[in-house]
Amino acid sequence: MKSSKSETPLMRQYNQIKARYPGTVLLFRVGDFYETFADDAITISKELGITLTKRNNGGDQTPLAGFPHHSLDTYLPRLVKRGHRVAVCDQTEDPAEAKAAKKKIVDRDVTEVVTPGVTLNEKLLEHKQNNYAFAVHWSGSTAGVAFSDISTGEFALAQLDARELKSFLTLFAPAEILLSKKLKGNLPDGLDGYMLTYQEEWIFEHDYCYQLLLDHFQTHSLKGFGVEELTIAQVAAGALLHYIKENQKASLGHIRRIYAFENSHFMMLDASTKRNLELTASLQQGGTEGTLISILDETQTAMGARELRKWIMRPLKNLRDIRRRLDAVEALFKAHEIRNSLRDELEQIGDLERLISRISAGRANARDLTQLRLSLERILPVKMLLQKQESPLIVSLRDGLSGLIELQERIREAIVDDPPASLRDGGIIRESYSEELREIRDIARNGKRYIADIQKQLIQETGINSLKLGYNKVFGYYIEVTKVHQEKVPDTFIRKQTLVNAERYITPELKEIEEKVLSAEERMSTLEYELFNELRMQVSEYAEQIQQNAASIAAIDCLQSLAETAFLFNYVKPEVDDSTVIDIKGGRHPVVERSLPLGEPFIPNDIFLDTETEQLIIITGPNMAGKSIILRQTGLIVLMAQVGCFVPAQHARIGLVDKIFTRVGASDNLAAGESTFLVEMNEAANILNNATDKSLILLDEVGRGTSTFDGLSIAWSLAEYLHNQPSVAARTLFATHYHELNELESMYERVVNFNVQVKEHEGKVIFMRKLVKGGADHSYGIQVAGMAGLPKVVISRAQEILHNLEQHSLDITNKHGKLNELREGDEKLSSNGTASLPETGAAAAGTRKKAASSLSQKIPKQQPLPQFDLFGGAPDPQAEKIKEKLRQADLNTMTPINAMLFLVELKKEIGQL
Template sequence: MANEKISPGMQQYLDIKAEYPDAFLLFRMGDFYELFYEDAVKAAQILEIGLTSRNKNAENPIPMAGVPHHSAQQYIDVLVDLGYKVAIAEQMEDPKQAVGVVKREVVQVITPGTAVDSSKPYSNNNFLVAIDRDRNQFALSYMDLSTGEFYVTELQDFAAVRSEIQNLKAKEVVVGFELTEEESHILTKQMNLLLSYETTAYEDLHLIDTKLTELESQAASKLLQYVHQTQKRELSHLQAALHYEIKDYLQMTYATKSSLDLLENARTSKKHSSLYWLLDETKTAMGMRLLRTWIDRPLVNAQAIKERQDIIQVFLDQFFERSDLTESLKGVYDIERLASRVSFGKANPKDLLQLGQTLTQVPVIKAILESFAAPELDKLVKDIDTLPELESLIRSAIDPEAPATITEGGIIKTGFDERLDHYRQVMREGTSWIADIEAKERQASGITTLKIDYNKKDGYYFHVTNSNLSLVPEHFFRKATLKNSERFGTAELAKIEGDMLEAREQSSDLEYSIFMRIREQVEHYIQRLQHLAKSLATVDVLQSLAVVAENNHYVRPSFNDQQIIAIEEGRHAVVEKVMGTQEYIPNSIHFDAETSIQLITGPNMSGKSTYMRQLALTAVMAQMGSFVAADKVDLPIFDAIFTRIGAADDLISGQSTFMVEMMEANHAIQRASAQSLILFDELGRGTATYDGMALAQSIIEYIHDRVGAKTMFATHYHELTDLSRTLAHLVNVHVATLEKDGEVTFLHKISQGPADKSYGIHVAKIAGLPNQLLNRADHILTDLEAHSAKLTEEIVEPETLVPEVKQAQTQLVQEQLSLFADEEDSQVLAKLRETDLMNLTPMQAMNLIFELKNML
């Protein structure tokens, strides 16, 4: 390429591409956006478009691919969805008037975190995140460019940063510092994020409050800089950066939210069968986004929760008014995003009509809220700004049948602008005016064949044959002479022709300029529109929660500060909705002030996990202000929920199920307080029996003695139930079963006390394993249990053992039985014989087991 002469146009392309090396460059050439070189090769493959070449006859033809400018958005969406950036280079002058190469500039860079103009309808937030660091302290700022929301906080460590990025479901992160290799690997490889780097801060006193910490200001300023660099325009819809604290909300990691299926079903990644699916009776896109936020960030402030509950109660108590309210919200469009389109300069007539239609609904909504006559709604009513002057402007200016385009006319209503009305009258009536002139002059002149014709050269003219030239009136003037006739004009005809020509040429330009002027006027209302959007979204979410509460017979929970959990006949709200109320078996959950741990035993498939999730889901619903699925509920306000439910390898980071399990357990134990809720399901099963049991017991003891959090610990280690004798704040519960004629039925009901046996073989039967296999397993189990009991009796009388030693001894015998029954001289048995079991502490017993296992 170096030896070949580059054309001025290609040199321009190369110069622009050098400024945007990490983006696909769409280079406007006439009616197409063209891509060249490597961009063309990659885009042709990704977008499945034709790959051609420029300078086909050259030694090294330049690869080229293009997409039509009018349908470019769908191709841009594909690239951005896949995590690429796209730079749009437009022609900045009319090619007909350009001297030399047409001037081109990049007018916008679209990235995964800044995409706002997707061709696909969507209602979820698209958050762009920025992170910064000062020594060991981090700041995180995030923004949704399509709504103008802008937030910032400080975080203590990189783990918290990672968790918050996951919670925000961000696709792109702007990094303001040098990442370590490990941090970079986590963000790019494990989390699949696009990283963009920005070290320059954008100073904006209006958007970045001086009350923010220096580190928060840095993160927010760098995020602003990146947004301005990519969008290349003033963004009047951006809201001031709002400081928030993670601890101001119920804290949950991304893994916890996923295991509880809060915003999507973890197995299907779909909305269906999630809490969001259950609670979503919203009627507006703004309401849908706010509902997701409330689910994602439940409250920890009792007064704020009560305010939401009070309004839901008002809506429940007045069915007819609420029905009217729900109906009125159906006419509300996404004014939050419409405001951003105005700010971006992308709002079209259809957008303004949607905004106008929404504003006509706002007084109706306000009047319905006032009709409730409830003081609980006073603040909501007061916050609803009807913006009558903006509604009037749009109603009087924009034609209800206006097209989506802004250059072809038909936008502005008749009666809004005198000059435009005149143009339209001329275009509409000009032809009949000419016909009237023709008839009038024919009669006045006596030329019976007189007629008006038109051509591009002469315009409108009177056609007079040579035989009638003597009858031509004095006010006619000659325009052209032909062989058998002449063409004449008049001042009146010339005026109408001028008016018609001006109307044709100027009408659409005038409409365009009027529309742009109206759009500028709308821009002045952006902040008030954003405030209105928040108010309408709040109304929408609260009515949605009221509808769901009524349809599903939910109750209003109360809160206490004695750390008491009292749920009467509670249900897992989502499972109940999926199964139906007839099939679902409710469970009561009780923790008195002195109880911190419930140890749950019982067979797999019997409902332990559902029982645990029921409590967490009830807490989440209660703290977001919703009513809950139960007959009666009284809860403490939790500051955090930690879960380890279900097994999953983290293959990308090379971590086994057990490692993930231990990391999540550590996260909970290190961060939980006495006001937290911990749910651990089958912890320790990912390793050898003794390892797992030792860890499980140690974790239970640690939470009991040092953390004090309300904890549900489901386990298949029945031996752990003996802990209730030594741990004062632990109680045993189990899943009830019914045995009849050798058949077992899981009742899915939680009862007090420990389970008396395991039902693994029965679960295998439900799973459909062959009968021959199941019968053999039954036989082996009977032999093992009998042999174990006999050997245990021979070694020592069980009733003389302390519970911990009895537990260790029984496990030990079962583990060694088949290996050493006939090996009298075995080292292991010798060690066992010389051990004084009666004087072992629990820890010595566990260490002995560990030593014997190593000897094997």
């Protein structure tokens, strides 16, 4: 930066303002353009494709790029969507006034800082999604969190265990997160992938934050909001409020309350579960197509669409609240005609939340006020439609509606029916609203006629028939009287100019009229703007009542949307209770059934889970048979029931679920240096460490990312753990290709085998999509590979290899067969968490000790150990070492998995010889 002596006044002003807003792109208003300089110019040139030029700055050439001021709404959103914080600097005084005052430069200041998380710009907001800014503050192992959507006025805080932060953030998908600068370079876990904005450390001081909150809400404490004790979260809330105030430079009167968000009220869904169940974003495209919300969203208002997204991402855990929603949906489901009429009325209601936010912040135009009036006019018809509804939830929402008739009338009296978009263009206020405005408009429209009328009046008053009014640029309007009639000129006329044959006069009244005529257009525009702002401030006083209307309309819209979906797609009301049962008859996947080709039916399936009897279902079957769909549809049906939605089934009884966990698919995380298998194990560990006996676990393959025996061992051990550990004995669906896991059914009382039925015809597989009792013993992988189009020679060779493996796999299958005898024993759960093997009917032939003895006797007969006497020499010492290992092995104490691993280890050693 050049010294102040060499800088031009404009660049000096620019640099001073830029220094106050570090980390932003500063759009600097110069005449009819927004200009950027230096690094900012280079940035917007690259981001927006704008030509980069140079400007002389005291002898130096400074990079320059800009665009016309009327293109701000085009370019600003593009910059913010690319992750930039943008400061908009406008001229704060009239250039003509600055010139008259002989000032070298017009006053300028930043009027708004727009960031991804803090904006009221409609082009930056998704009308069906909230736009949250977050602030996070840590104290030991506790995280204080605050979040706000300034476009709706929502403002909340929460205090939680820092380990829960990652999952908490996924509930909201924040557009921006504020942190203290002291965390730079030492970022806590769970914040990867978000836009982070660092603030000065002093902003995160409790005393400052607490006082800022008190000042804003104009209270003596926060007790009235129920957040007085959440001291760590108060710091986050104060820091967030500070950031919003600094950026918006406007009134935040629409942020009228702060509430404590209770995460414990909602079912926990971690990031992988939300992703795998495709609740609001598709796994493939990332949009909403093919998601649960795309099926359930029959809302008619933007507020309802945003609320429904919240409901889906935050299923309820309180039985009373769930039943209230279900009863309300049922009432609207049955009232078909009322629902149709309700949908028509709701469709005409604008986005009340965002309308009142823009109005309160001073960023609304006349069309916004008209839209508000038209929306309020539909409130009473909605209320009347619900008048006979007896559902407690509907009654409560109906009672929260108010038409605000007085406000409607005030807006109707002031604003014309079809106002222009721009406030500066005029024509927004009705003439009848202001006598002064009516007079000015009359003058502006009929200026020449007005002057002619004044001339006639003066002729009548003076009796000078030749009197006329004229105008010149030197002294404006004048009265011209010929010298013949000078004696008739009244004393009130003031001589201004003498001509050869006439005199020119002015009067104070004429100067007043001149001022009105010449400045009528400007005065009319200014007066309309003043009247509009006065009305806007009056409307903003109703912010709380309008927000209450918005909340009630949003919930009503959600309820009718769920009822409409149930009607359209043949859903049923689920029975939700506090049992340990999940009993679904004829369950269907809500998304898949809607995406099938016309005429192709969806094959429904039954699922029964109970922690007391059938806690863990092992599902086997080939790829493409439908195992994953069955898992996902079970999770979605449970989630929908606790959202308060009817479900795609013939019957459903859902025992309350506190958490849903999914482990589906395989993908790596290269950015974090995590392999596919490590990602898989991270997800599995998360489940085992956080599941409870009230949870629902959906496992779609475990252990496939490593070797066969490693993977099988992990899958087996994980299944045993879920069965035997009371604290995590959750209702579980476990889809797998490891057919060996079918053995668990005979070993454990709450494990049940199912498979997805297929038929083989002339070497081809026909998928029946039906879940049936019993385990599968064949994966049909080669047949599926053939369906995928692999060359026939590859398929043929694969079949040969498979046949050879099946015929010559004594090292695996025979040993595994003998391990079945080990499973007939009776082994208790060891202290290190290994599985217990309860005695079953199959163990009647003998005890575990006899089975182990039988195995040790039969293995040498079926598969004699080689002597390894290469070239006729003496026995290999390593072979003797293997024999010694066999002699020392205590088969009586080995679990099935340990025995299998022991045999695999021997096989590897033999293979190395």
